[in-house]
Amino acid sequence: MTHTHVAGAIHADVSSPGPQWLQRPVDANSLDPQLWSRTVSRDESGQLQVGGVAADALMAQHGSPLYVVDESDLRSRARAFAEAFTGWDVYYAAKAFICRAVGRWVSEEGLGIDVCSLGELTVALQAGIDPARIGHHGNNKSVEELELAVTSRVGRIIVDSLQEISRLEELCARHQVTARVLVRVTAGVEAHTHEYIATAHEDQKFGFSITNGQAMVAMVRCHVSPHLELLGIHSHIGSQIFATDGFEVAARRTMKLLHQFTDATGAELAELDLGGGFGIRYTEADSPATPDELAGNLREIVEHEARAYQMQVPRMSIEPGRAISGPSTLALYTVGTIKPVDLDGGQQRLYVSVDGGMSDNIRPALYAAQYSAVLANRVTDAPTVLSRVVGKHCESGDILVHDVFLPNDIVPGDVIAIPAMGAYSRALASNYNHATKPAVVSVRDGQVATLLRRETLEDLLAFDVS
Structure with missing residues (x-):
C-alpha cells in the first residue's frame, strides 16, 4: 500500500x-x-x-x-500514546486542536500539553492543566506570552532565537525566577512531506542550525545564564510522517550534538524531544504506524545512538497532536x-x-x-x-x-x-x-x-x- x-x-x-x-x-x-x-x-x-x-x-x-x-476515541488515542511511551514524556500538540475540554481530557489521560501562542497557553491554563506539564513553543514569542509562561512557571520553554533568550533572561531577572528551557535545533532532515509542513531542513524559520554551529552557541548561552536552566534540545522534522527514517537521522544528529556539548562544557543535558508529526489515515492509501510500533522504533533508534556515543539515554519526549485529535x-x-x-x-x-x-x-x-x-x-x-x-x-x-x-x-x-x-x-x-x-x-x-x-x-x- x-x-x-x-x-x-x-x-x-x-x-x-x-x-x-x-x-x-x-x-x-x-x-x-x-x-x-x-x-x-x-x-x-x-x-x-x-x-x-x-x-x-x-x-x-x-x-x-x-x-x-468522539470523546471516547480521543481519550483512547491519548491513553494509547501514554502507555506505549511509558517512561517518556508525551505532550499533546495543542496546535492541532485545543479547547478547554480537550485540554482536560488529554491531561486526565496522562499527557502534558504543548502550546505555541498566548491564546493556546491561556486555554491550557484555564483548563486547569498543571503548568509544570506545559511546554511553550514559538519562533516569535511576544514579551506578553513569555511573561505569562514565566509567571505561570510552565515546565519548559522551547527557545527559538537569541533575541528570545535575551527577552527571557530579562523577564526572569525581573520576576526573580529561573526558566527551564530546551533549545530548538534544525537537524537538516527534510521529512517526506509538503514543503509548508517540513520543519527540519535548513532554509526555514524554526530553530538553530546544527550544521553552522548556531545550535551550540544557543545551548552554551542558555547553559551559562544565571536565569535559565538548560534541560536539553528539541527537534521536529515535519508533519503527516509515516516512516521513522527521518527520526533516525534526527536522533543521530541531536544525540551527537548532546555528546559534543558535554565534551565542550563538561555538563550532561538530560532531555531530548523528537517532536511529533506522526501521520494518520485520511484515505484508503494511508497506513500509519500504531503508537506501539512508533514507540518500539523510536526507542530502538535512541538506544542505538546512545550506545554509539557511550551516553546515557536522555529523558525522551514526543509531541503527537494530529495522531490523537485527527x-x-x-x-x-x-x-x-x-x-x-x-x-x-x-x-x-x-x-x-x-x-x-x-x-x-x-x-x-x-x-x-x-x-x-x-x-x-x-x-x-x-x-x-x-x-x-x-x-x-x-x-x-x-x-x-x-x-x-x-x-x-x-x-x-x-x-x-x-x-x-x-x-x-x-x-x-x-x-x-x-x-x-x-x-x-x-x-x-x-x-x-x-x-x-x-x-x-x-x-x-x-x-x-x-
Whole structure:
C-alpha cells in the first residue's frame, strides 16, 4: 500500500481523472473502520451515528456544518500514546486542536500539553492543566506570552532565537525566577512531506542550525545564564510522517550534538524531544504506524545512538497532536447543489457543493491534502460516480475532498460526512466571505456536549466598529 502524498493531486497523474490509489467501493454504504473514530456506525436506515447519537439529531440541534468529536476515541488515542511511551514524556500538540475540554481530557489521560501562542497557553491554563506539564513553543514569542509562561512557571520553554533568550533572561531577572528551557535545533532532515509542513531542513524559520554551529552557541548561552536552566534540545522534522527514517537521522544528529556539548562544557543535558508529526489515515492509501510500533522504533533508534556515543539515554519526549485529535473528529455538511462536469476522454465528475468549505478546512486548498467522504443520512443502492466535494466560497480552489466515489443518486439536502477532521481544520478555520465558524460538539455514550458554540453573524458584526 502506498501513502498519500500530502500534496495530493499536485503530484497525481494528470491523465487520470482520479488518483491511482482511489478504489471504487463495492458498497457505497460501507464504512472503513480505519478511517472513522471507534464509535462511528450506521443504523438500520443508514444514518451515521457517533457514540450512539445520529447525525441528523446532531445537526438538528447544532446546525450545519458541524464538527463532531468522539470523546471516547480521543481519550483512547491519548491513553494509547501514554502507555506505549511509558517512561517518556508525551505532550499533546495543542496546535492541532485545543479547547478547554480537550485540554482536560488529554491531561486526565496522562499527557502534558504543548502550546505555541498566548491564546493556546491561556486555554491550557484555564483548563486547569498543571503548568509544570506545559511546554511553550514559538519562533516569535511576544514579551506578553513569555511573561505569562514565566509567571505561570510552565515546565519548559522551547527557545527559538537569541533575541528570545535575551527577552527571557530579562523577564526572569525581573520576576526573580529561573526558566527551564530546551533549545530548538534544525537537524537538516527534510521529512517526506509538503514543503509548508517540513520543519527540519535548513532554509526555514524554526530553530538553530546544527550544521553552522548556531545550535551550540544557543545551548552554551542558555547553559551559562544565571536565569535559565538548560534541560536539553528539541527537534521536529515535519508533519503527516509515516516512516521513522527521518527520526533516525534526527536522533543521530541531536544525540551527537548532546555528546559534543558535554565534551565542550563538561555538563550532561538530560532531555531530548523528537517532536511529533506522526501521520494518520485520511484515505484508503494511508497506513500509519500504531503508537506501539512508533514507540518500539523510536526507542530502538535512541538506544542505538546512545550506545554509539557511550551516553546515557536522555529523558525522551514526543509531541503527537494530529495522531490523537485527527481521527477522533468527523465533519457533517449539507449538500446544496449537484453539478456533473464532462472531463477529457468522455469521463465525468460530479461536483457536490456543500454548506462549508475552505473556511472550515483550509488544508486541501493550502497543499491539496486528500480526504474521504460518505453519504451519511440514508442507505443507497445506486452506483457510485467519481465526485469532488466542494465548498461555497468564491474560490476555484475551495475543495474539501478532491476525489471520492459517491452514489449517483445524491440530492440537495443529503448529508456528507468527512472523517479525520480533528486536526488543523477548526484550528485553521477562518471567516473568509464572512462565513461563520461551525460549532464543535462532543459525543460520549449517547451524551452530547457543546465544546465551541457556532459563530453567528452578530459575532462577526461585533468586530465591525465603523
